[in-house]
Amino acid sequence: MxxxxxxxxxxxxxxxxxxxxxxxxxxxxxxxxxxxxxxxxxxxxxxxxxxxxxxxxxxxxxxxxxxxxxxxxxxxxxxxxxxxxxxxxxxxxxxxxxxxxxxxxxxxxxxxxxxxxxxxxxxxxxxxxxxxxxxxxxxxPGISSVQALAARHRIPLNEIGQPIRITTGRRLVAADLDNVVVMLDAHCAFEAFVDEDIDIYWGAYIGTADEILIAGKLADVCEQIKQARSAARERKGWVMDTYLLRRRPVDRPDSYMKVRS
Incomplete structure (x- = not known):
């Protein structure tokens, strides 16, 4: 055999x-x-x-x-x-x-x-x-980009007592935005939700020398992520990224988030 x-x-x-x-x-x-x-x-x-x-x-x-x-x-x-x-x-x-x-x-x-x-x-x-x-x-089994993303941003994947959803950019919908990890997103699907009050934790080439990390309120960092992603793809010829979207608690100040890149 x-x-x-x-x-x-x-x-x-x-x-x-x-x-x-x-x-x-x-x-x-x-x-x-x-x-x-x-x-x-x-x-x-x-x-x-x-x-x-x-x-x-x-x-x-x-x-x-x-x-x-x-x-x-x-x-x-x-x-x-x-x-x-x-x-x-x-x-x-x-x-x-x-x-x-x-x-x-x-x-x-x-x-x-x-x-x-x-x-x-x-x-x-x-x-x-x-x-x-x-x-x-x-x-x-191996360590996935989902686990590595959470580790690099130093965040838990789930909120207390809450579920987490893992999906693709193709299947991302507004109902997912409470706590969703998105993989295989070739077209920056998160851009459709900039008017929602959500945070994004984004990473590309996680764990490699080319790693890029950006986090913040989606409305504030959406364009930065798109530009970083486009430049990386142009430089390397491919890009592999993963991100977490999480609806913001009403009492979370903008200064709570730090952009990392």
């Missing part, structure tokens, strides 16, 4: 990786690295740096393949994701069948947390449904 390890490697800081993840890395003889293209070379470099830092015996081999791109022009978002997952499943099947011998252990180094807005588990279900079933897999 072939074994796959889905290892959460954290939000960007190599020190985010857990002891459990380090032990899992040292079990793997093959490391699968999905390359998203030249603009995100630093994401590949970070994975390789983690391997160099934490794998005790350099007897592993790295298999690097191009990650299929999702067609953003597909009219139906859901169908576009389905098509993308099918193409990724074909890549995964080829890796499992051609690059992994029976009895061998391979690892996928997954950004953040494998159970939070990561498609790998769904794609492996698709791989099995398509007939490739001679493997088992384990999930090793």
């Amino acid at each position: 072939k074994t796959l390890l889905l290892i959460g490697i954290g939000a960007g800081d190599p020190e985010h990786i857990t002891v459990q993840a380090i032990n899992a890395l040292n079990r793997a003889r093959v490391l699968f690295v999905l390359d998203k293209g030249q603009t995100t070379d630093d994401l590949v470099r970070l994975r390789l740096e983690i391997c160099r830092r934490y794998i005790r015996e350099p007897s592993y081999r790295v298999v690097q393949v191009s990650d299929p791109k999702r067609d953003s022009a597909t009219p139906s978002y859901t169908q576009g994701v389905e098509d993308w997952h099918e193409r990724r499943a074909e890549v995964f099947t080829q890796l499992i069948e051609d690059e992994l011998a029976d009895g061998e252990c391979a690892a996928f180094l997954l950004w953040g947390e494998p159970g939070l807005y990561d498609s790998t588990l769904r794609i492996l279900d698709r791989v099995r449904a398509n007939g490739c079933s001679g493997f088992d897999y384990e999930v090793i």
Whole structure:
């Protein structure tokens, strides 16, 4: 039986990786690295740096393949994701069948947390449904950008006795604004709510040398965040950001918040 390890490697800081993840890395003889293209070379470099830092015996081999791109022009978002997952499943099947011998252990180094807005588990279900079933897999949790965001801003994710919602920019609505974490927001969806009395805690490239942090009343820092985000994307070719929106208590003064960048 072939074994796959889905290892959460954290939000960007190599020190985010857990002891459990380090032990899992040292079990793997093959490391699968999905390359998203030249603009995100630093994401590949970070994975390789983690391997160099934490794998005790350099007897592993790295298999690097191009990650299929999702067609953003597909009219139906859901169908576009389905098509993308099918193409990724074909890549995964080829890796499992051609690059992994029976009895061998391979690892996928997954950004953040494998159970939070990561498609790998769904794609492996698709791989099995398509007939490739001679493997088992384990999930090793990681530190997500959500946890790292809260730590870097030194805030709790939830208010006392209150729930927290995690969603995407595409699904953000006014009803969420009491306490919501937003991921995968390509279009600054928070801008639609500048007239609401809410605070924002925003971070990009969290845990890396390029980290940017801004917090404050949304109406006051919205443009600053947009400009910082745009400049970062122009400089690096990509941006990965996460933020928390929280409705302001009526007795909270504006001076309570400090902008950090």
